[in-house]
Amino acid sequence: MTTNSFNPINTTAAPNGNGSKNSDSNGGLNIMSLIIYSVAFVLGVLGNGVVIWVTGFKMKKTVNIVWxxxxxVADFLFTAFLPLSVxxxxxxxxxPFGKFMCKLNTTISFLNMFASVYILVVISVDRCVSVVWPVWAQNYRNVRRASYVSLCVWVVALILSAPYFIxxxxxxxxxxxxxxxxYALSDDYETPSVKKLREFRHxxxxxxxxxxxxxxxxxxxxxxxAVIIHRLRRNRTLANQSSRPFKIIAAIIITFFLCWAPFHIMGLIEMAYHMxxxxxxxLDDIITIGFPIATSVAFLNSCLNPLLYVFMGQDFKDKVRKSILIVLESAFQEEETRNYTYTKSVDTSQNQESSDLNTEV
Known part of the structure; x- marks a missing residue:
């Protein structure tokens, strides 16, 4: 059995190796995949393009903006290649696009996955540090260092996705x-040692x-x-003041989890099937039905983040009245202005920590 028909970013079986179900019998799944890929392409390119334009050229650079x-950029790069999968x-x-584009298309897909999840890790660590060590964060957290960290994330993501190009x-x-x-880098699908190498690398x-x-x-x-929530529970007023940006990043992380978890689960099931x-x-039936659905859901993740920025960045009436620029500014902006009134009302010892906390949470 092969997953060629359904998963353009994770096909593992040989094209003529283990037999394949006729893709004509799965026309409904193919049509579903076509529709979802097309929607993800249109919304992803437009939505992420707007986010790149606004955050890259229209807004003052802050650490949050860099993240x-x-x-x-990771989502835009991935969705820009979706017409190949379509x-x-x-x-x-x-x-019909040749071997190089076959390699590049898959590499870009996994580059997006690794870059996105590690950027989310960096955002989470950044916010945690700002809560636990607010004075250190105020002194050392800046746009230049955030740019260096982002570059490191891209290097790590490129290293992790490079084997797919090979x-x-x-x-x-x-x-x-x-x-x-x-995985065996060979057209030999019969020799036991080659089959074992292919299975091991898979x-x-x-x-x-x-x-x-x-x-x-x-x-x-x-x-x-968990650390952030524990700290915010110590001060309910502070938690309320910081709820909007916290909800935005929490929604992004939950969305990434829900979109990519089925894909990874199906990958493990497929690995077991080839044993x-x-x-x-x-397992054959689960993979045949599950992989196109899981892959389609994973692809959708790259077009959802811009929608989350808009729909969680302002109340609905504000979104209708304001321009895209203002909506995104509200979603991304640092928290100094919102929390200034609160921090002025507490005593001096609490004021320093609360101000720094509000700035980044």
Whole structure:
């Protein structure tokens, strides 16, 4: 069985290796994928393009702006390549763009995944540090250092996604050119040692992207926000003053989790399916139905963040009355102005910590 027909960013089986279900029998899933990919492309390119334009050229640079700008760049880059996946699906999974674009398309997909999740980790750590060590954050937290951290995130994401550029391959299958993951870097699908190498690398890649692209980062995120929530509970007024930006980033993190969790779960199921001891018709059916749905949901994540910025950045009436620029400014702005009145009302010892906390939470 192969997932070629459904998952343009994580096909693992050989195009002619294990047999494949006829994609014509899954026309409904293919149509669903086409619609979702197209919607994600249009909304993602337009929405993230606006965010990049506003945060990159129309707003004063702050640390928060640097984080959101990099998140939008990652999503924009991914959605800009979605027409390749749309074409691949529309042509009944014939890849007409050549081997290089096959490699690049998959690499960009995982680059987006790794960059996005690690930017969310950085945002969470940044907010946690601002809460726990507000004086240190006020002295050392600036746009220049945030830009350096962002650059490091992109380097790490590029390193983690580079293997997909190596293993992605194309091969003729009947009258179609298939884009798939050739973990053995060989067209030999019969020799036991080659099959074992392919299985080992498949398992290593799957476990790597599940752990480093999902489980470990979200563990850090949950720990950071546990600390933040614990600190905010000590001061209810402070928590109320800081609720809007906290809700925005919480919504972004929850959305990323809900969109990407099914994809990683399906990856683990597919890995189990390719193990002889776990292979079964039940797993075959789960993968056939589940992978196109999980992949489509994961793709949608890249077009949802701009919508979250707008719908959570202002009350609905304000969104109707104000321009896109003002709405995004409200969503992204630092908290100094909002919390100035509160910080002036507390005693001197509390004032320093509360002011710094309000600034970034």
């Amino acid at each position: 959101y700008l990099n998140l939008a 074409t691949y699906t529309a042509l009944d999974f014939h890849w 293993f992605r391959d194309t091969e003729q299958d009947s009258n179609k050119m298939i884009c798939f993951d050739n 398992q290593a890649m799957t476990i790597t992207h599940v752990l480093l692209g999902f489980a470990v980062p979200f563990t850090f995120i949950v720990l950071c926000y 002889p001891e776990y292979s079964s018709e039940i």
